Amino acid sequence: MTHDGRIARGERTRGAVIEQALLLATVSGLDGLSLSQVADALGVSKSGLFAHWRSKEALQLAVIDQARAQWRDRVVQPAMEAPPGVRRLWSVHDRRIAFYEARVLPGGCFFTNAHFEFNARPGVIRDRLATELTDWMSFLTGLAAEASTLGELRPGVDPGGLAYHVESLGICAVMQAPVLGAAPTYATARRQLIEHLRAVATDPTILAEQP
Template sequence: MSPRKSVAEAAATRDRIIERAFTLASAEGLEGLTIGRLATDLGMSKAGVIGHFGTKEALQLAVLEAAVDRFRQRVPGRAVGARPGTERLSRALHEWIDYMTESEGHGGCFLTSVASEFDGRPGPVRDAVLDALSRWTAYVTGELSTAVEAGRLPPLTDVDQLAFELNGVILAADQSIQLHRDPQAPDRARRAIGRLLKR
């Protein structure tokens, strides 16, 4: 076996582990991931699974990184062509709601679930979640500031407060979709977003 093929196969195996771990963590929580369960599901040894990451925490961080990449491509990534400001932000928020309701999103938002799971647990996983959500908040405030500068929102708009309220709508939508199984939740969230961005 050539070294190049060996490296490629190792990377493919690592990706397969992360994919399965993401699916399991979406249903059972990131902390609930066990090396034994992954090894059984993938037909590997425990040593073979952990050997790609070193520790369970490193595996959790790899899964979280994959989740952030999916989110970035699926939510702000699909809003790239929209006009900067409220139009682009509205599209991104609507994409996030759609993502929550699709099978691809596993019936809710992975990042929101992990944030709730680790918000009181200091450590690298919590830090990584905080960093990802802080970048999202910066995206939201950036688009809101652009809208204020362009005159699409009132000049005295409190951008930080509006970002807080919009993120509150998303959190409420996630809980209503995932916990309450409320079929009206996506439409309620979209109406709330529209009202907030048109004031």
Template sequence: MKVDGRVERGERTRRLILRRAADIASVEGLEGLSIGRLATELEVSKSGVFAHFGSKEELQLATVRAAAAIFVRRVVEPALAVPPGLDRLTRLLDGWLAYSEERMFPGGCFFYAVQAEFDARHGRVRDVVAEYGVRWHDLVRTTIAEVPGLEADADQVAFELVAFLELANARSVLHDDPHAYRRARTAVRARLDRAGADSGGPVSGGPVSGGRG
């Protein structure tokens, strides 16, 4: 079946707009987005951008969803390709740290940035940001629960591991700390080893390694 060239061009333009919007939002927040700004930066018509989204709120919602899709491809899908257990958990945590450290978005973790922006607000944008945050935490928790020796304390371990990741992102972005990601990897290994010791044996075996931090 022949694809309508106009539809294909429209989808390509929409993807281009949303990729740029996500980059901007990771640095300046979702409130930093405007249809006029994106039209100017991408050299497309303002009416063309408006036709894709219709309002600033719809642009913000679409940007969050686009950023989530990028995150899933970069962090979640490679981890889910590994069988459940320690290797999957390691891949998931490594993937998140690499996603932040390598600046998949120029402001570091997109969701860390926009959660801080919308955490005390109400409305559709806040709700979708919160939903993705819950999904991420639940994925970490369920992945931990599949590791022998960690299942009994999965909620607490997930809370601590996510905190290590987010602090590394914050220290790197805000303070230019060159050691933030290395310290996070060390903290993750130590927490997994402690959980293993509490359950009668080591868990980590040296996971969560590499990176430039």
């Protein structure tokens, strides 16, 4: 029981550290993240954190894992409850904007910030982020392709192009919100996609209940 208790406490500590590291990374940058910074924020000793991560790179990779899990839980899984097709594609965008509106992360969007930070810096972290982006765009393209297969998109609509449109609105929204105002920016991001989806849908009325 004592051994199990230590394991449980270790897992709780690890979870708390990763959560804090994710928050800090959206403000200070993923490269600016350090075990010392996280330890200071949590009020724990830096030496204790070395039991979980032996290097800054290991901590950065763990933060990316945490960000992916958070995105899955807060955005992807709730959106998948919508009917397949254009309504599900809309739901992903709507959930994404809601995630930003809730200010879950003080820096807005972990992945958007990290991609800009590491795009021109070859290495393990950039490669991992590239994989995340590839997976995400494949997911969006798959949703658009599913809508096409279901006959919900007009002939000639490119699933990849539609996915690019969705992603562009999301990135633009989270980047502009702190400067131009969150409420009008996020309202525009929602309105622009719903109008576009209605324009390319074979039956725009299936999106009538959306804002």
